[in-house]
């Protein structure tokens with residue numbers, strides 16, 4: 001996919017209009033923190049629960065709490081029980097045990113997983129949850145039980161105590177996911193692993209890897225090693241990633257984009273480039289009139305079909321030739337193979353169905369993008385068994401595709417496209433108005449069951465436009481809105497402004513990697529600020545461990561940011577990572593009471609960037625960044641504020657493992673009770 005004609009300017013310090021709109025939004029919703037009464041009783045999860053009935057009393061997660069999988073179903077639930085215990089171990093900062101046993105073993109504080117629900121409305125991914133002195137998740141399938149554990153995990157992330165009650169919960173759509181263009185930009189394995197955990201945390205299950213495009217072919221190959229890029233994934237790495245996905249109920253679906261977007265392959269095979277009637281060879285179109293092209297493509301599909309156990313294979317098939325009159329060899333090929341009435345476009349349609357036959361022979365269902373499927377331009381139509389990812393308004397409408405026999409997925413440019421250097425998802429529209437049965441351009445379908453669901457799409461048209469950390473932060477809220485919309489439960493709150501603090505409170509899954517170093521005293525601590533530019537630029541983003549998320553203030557002097565370190569801490573180093581909106585004058589201050597401040601660092605000539613302020617000498621429970629002079633016309637914006645007590649390490653003694661635990665889990669409410 002390339003730029004949409006509707007591409008919007010991405011937000012940034014220069015986006016004055018966007019910033020002003022953000023301010024207006026913030027001002028328009030002054031009571032964003034005050035939930036409606038109806039939402040008070042509903043536990044806060046993303047996605048929201050379909051149904052909740054409040055009970056009496058509560059459940060508390062404590063040091064003796066165990067995960068118990070019903071011994072009758074221990075083989076089916078064993079992995080889910082262990083993943084749940086592992087996640088709780090990360091959350092609590094201590095080992096949470098997992099055992100198998102009968103319901104009669106369950107004690108107050110335990111978490112019990114079982115199957116055998118007769119509630120058919122729960123389907124294959126739903127579950128029932130009972131919160132009492134102990135918690136019980138009962139489902140019809142392992143997947144359903146797993147999603148019950150994600151609900152409990154999100155609730156325990158917010159508090160070790162959960163109000164009693166019972167839930168029935170199930171998804172509206174079977175596919176809820178994310179696509180990442182690793183073809184144009186190489187994303188590291190830890191990043192991909194983190195996205196699998198984050199998808200699962202949001203009860204999402206579909207991870208589409210677009211593995212080849214303009215700037216790369218990212219898979220190790222034995223049949224064609226000449227096309228593999230230097231930055232690529234080995235087959236073992238892919239197998240391990242798929243195994244992680246299986247533990248988290250996330251399916252990894254590959255796409256090797258063909259017959260367009262084949263730049264990397266054609267750089268190694270210039271003889272297969274499609275040449276137009278003027279004699280110009282394309283960098284990205286393979287020549288579908290050349291039998292050698294089919295041999296190479298068959299080699300690749302045959303090599304990789306067994307590597308990916310997912311039931312789907314995505315062919316891509318987007319953005320191939322548009323003016324077929326320029327390619328008479330395609331017309332000749334089509335007439336030779338598909339009859340005297342064939343059109344040049346039949347070379348494309350015939351290729352699609354040829355590839356579909358390879359995929360079906362491999363036991364899978366093929367998918368493709370929608371733009372090449374047009375009415376009346378060929379004598380061949382794509383096989384009806386192909387699932388079509390509908391991303392923009394070209395040719396057949398979603399309803400027409402369904403009438404032609406296809407199943408579809410909603411990949412609408414608006415609101416599911418996140419384009420490097422281009423447009424961003426309209427998350428407010430996505431959360432407040434859209435649903436997965438509204439397709440690009442507003443078209444709808446008669447039978448929603450023929451729509452598998454939706455996913456967010458990260459397209460890296462300009463691969464260096466942002467780092468993978470920034471991308472993780474940039475898609476965080478859109479993914480949460482999409483999780484809500486694909487699960488399809490009633491909204492907890494009607495506006496994105498009200499949803500944002502819920503998303504912040506639920507945060508990332510346990511074990512989410514941080515950018516900050518071990519021993520960061522500020523990580524995940526409570527933080528207060530003088531002002532916030534927009535709900536999406538919350539104070540918590542300055543202490544969340546990510547250099548991809550930031551706090552930003554109103555456009556005025558002075559401002560401040562205060563972190564509660566939880567108790568008096570000696571601090572000898574503070575690291576500030578500024579966005580473009582920096583301070584020229586500020587002070588670092590410490591206080592035991594939050595009222596009387598001891599200044600340990602002061603400057604009037606700072607120039608932003610990353611400031612690693614060493615040799616500080618002070619202690620206190622509260623750390624304040626007191627901001628007195630802006631460096632730009634904007635406010636103050638910090639990607640992250642970190643505080644350390646390097647102690648002996650700063651005296652050039654070899655670093656030792658910090659006694660301060662480094663996981664964000666240590667600051668979670670759960671850990672606080674242990």
Ligand SMILES: [Ca+2]
Pocket residue numbers: 541542543544545546547548549550551638639640
């Ligand atoms: Ca941050």
